[in-house]
Amino acid sequence: MLLNDIMSRKVVDAVYIIAEIGQNHQGCVETAKKMIWEAKKAGCHCVKFQKSDLPAKFTRSALNREYISDHAWGKTYGEHKEYLEFSKDQYLQLQAYCKELGVDFTASAMDERSLEFLADLNVPFIKIGSGDANNFPLLKKAASLDLPLVISTGMQTMQTVERIVHTMREAGKQNYALMHCVSSYPTAPEDCNLQLISLFRRRFPDVVIGYSGHELGVVVSQAAVLLGARIVERHFTLDKSQKGSDHRCSLEPQELKALTAAISNFELSSVSLSPKKIFQKLNGSRELEAALRDVENKTILPCELPCRNKLGKSIVAARSLKKGGRLQLADMAIKVSEPSGLTAEVYLDIVGKELADNIGEDEPIYGSSIII
Ligand SMILES: CC(=O)N[C@H](C=O)[C@@H](O)[C@H](O)[C@H](O)COP(=O)(O)O
Ligand SMILES: C=C(OP(=O)(O)O)C(=O)O
Known part of the structure; x- marks a missing residue:
């Protein structure tokens, strides 16, 4: 090939x-x-x-x-x-x-x-x-x-x-x-x-x-x-x-x-x-x-935001999670979510963080859902 x-x-x-x-x-x-x-x-x-x-x-x-x-x-x-x-x-x-x-x-x-x-x-x-x-x-x-x-x-x-x-x-x-x-x-x-x-x-x-x-x-x-x-x-x-x-x-x-x-x-x-x-x-x-114009760096462009909002992936709860628990890898899934939650990219960064709320299965995990 x-x-x-x-x-x-x-x-x-x-x-x-x-x-x-x-x-x-x-x-x-x-x-x-x-x-x-x-x-x-x-x-x-x-x-x-x-x-x-x-x-x-x-x-x-x-x-x-x-x-x-x-x-x-x-x-x-x-x-x-x-x-x-x-x-x-x-x-x-x-x-x-x-x-x-x-x-x-x-x-x-x-x-x-x-x-x-x-x-x-x-x-x-x-x-x-x-x-x-x-x-x-x-x-x-x-x-x-x-x-x-x-x-x-x-x-x-x-x-x-x-x-x-x-x-x-x-x-x-x-x-x-x-x-x-x-x-x-x-x-x-x-x-x-x-x-x-x-x-x-x-x-x-x-x-x-x-x-x-x-x-x-x-x-x-x-x-x-x-x-x-x-x-x-x-x-x-x-x-x-x-x-x-x-x-x-x-x-x-x-x-x-x-x-x-x-x-x-x-x-x-x-x-x-x-x-x-x-x-x-x-x-x-x-x-x-x-x-062909000069470009200094790669950024997320304003014209990409509609697609990102529609199809960008978020971190969501893979199962029902309890307030006070600490996030494990198995607690999380990455999906297109409505509304969207934390970006998929920070998936590994939030392992071990304490949950500030109960989160239902398949619901997004927000920045405000975790205690930093
Ligand atoms: C980012 C991404 O996946 N983009 C794909 C590839 O370019 C697109 O083909 C989308 O699937 C399409 O535009 C979605 O359209 P709708 O939402 O009408 O099914
Ligand atoms: C979304 C796709 O492609 P691209 O990001 O290259 O447009 C795809 O191939 O499904």
């Missing part, structure tokens, strides 16, 4: 291209198959889905909340997500179809149960999406598997990215990649912060860097490659005007084909071009200039 050769640095002049079908299949296996066929025809190496075990990823109140949106497939968020989730049998059908066509098949593991599910399916690699980039228990579990990992870094600070790298190092994990990503749909050019690809490459010279883009069009993703991204992931759709949160910032087959063709025409090496040269090479537009 090309991804293994890129991760081991055997290949430095090729780019592994992932068509993120995600939930753009509208809950329909036949549509998913059509998308797989089109992605393969467009020159992608891989098609990716999103796998969630709903009670493992979301708290009950997050699943029961009303989902009022033009993109909703159900009255509650849980019904909406259930509609878009494929069963094991459907995953097996899609996997077999990909094998027939000769395209890699995988999904992002949105929780620990989904990670086990995907490992069981024997996918060629596991994607950890931005919503779990600060979910260190999931990252550790993923690192312990004998599978390559592709980890996105949207909605995170540089400090968190450093912690991911540290976690991988501690686990002895070498076959993993970090994806620069901005979790805003669609991402405005000035928020694309492409120069973070160069910053990642300088700061983490041993790690392959990729780009998971949510901007409109293909030119910014081409620039990402010229800056050194060797994995590119873009959402894919058969029709951008369809119902669903991600269609608008997805690429249609012709655009995806244009992207893979442009990338295959680049003469790539381990040395990247300067932003100025990239601007010239791609017949620079204002949009590209904005995407």
Whole structure:
């Protein structure tokens, strides 16, 4: 698999291209198959889905909340997500179809149960999406598997990215990649912060860097490659005007084909071009200039806050907890919670802390729930 050769640095002049079908299949296996066929025809190496075990990823109140949106497939968020989730049998059908066509098949593991599910399916690699980039228990579990990992870094600070790298190092994990990503749909050019690809490459010279883009069009993703991204992931759709949160910032087959063709025409090496040269090479537009602007550090951007509030993970009670007790690891789970609680990132920091309140199972743990 090309991804293994890129991760081991055997290949430095090729780019592994992932068509993120995600939930753009509208809950329909036949549509998913059509998308797989089109992605393969467009020159992608891989098609990716999103796998969630709903009670493992979301708290009950997050699943029961009303989902009022033009993109909703159900009255509650849980019904909406259930509609878009494929069963094991459907995953097996899609996997077999990909094998027939000769395209890699995988999904992002949105929780620990989904990670086990995907490992069981024997996918060629596991994607950890931005919503779990600060979910260190999931990252550790993923690192312990004998599978390559592709980890996105949207909605995170540089400090968190450093912690991911540290976690991988501690686990002895070498076959993993970090994806620069901005979790805003669609991402405005000035928020694309492409120069973070160069910053990642300088700061983490041993790690392959990729780009998971949510901007409109293909030119910014081409620039990402010229800056050194060797994995590119873009959402894919058969029709951008369809119902669903991600269609608008997805690429249609012709655009995806244009992207893979442009990338295959680049003469790539381990040395990247300067932003100025990239601007010239791609017949620079204002949009590209904005995407290539100087960036000092990686922060959580204001445009990422809606996604972070909706899909960022919190620490919640894994069982009913009593005021005065001291938090143990087994007392906590990491889920999307409504309302949200303490960020997943501080999970280990609050072990041993005394509880100021009773907390029901599946309810968020707040800063005010613990005595510092
Ligand atoms: C952060 C993250 O997981 N983002 C994913 C990948 O980019 C998205 O595809 C979301 O699943 C999608 O936008 C959610 O939409 P809704 O809430 O309508 O199901
Ligand atoms: C959330 C995902 O991706 P990203 O963070 O790269 O957008 C995903 O792959 O499920």
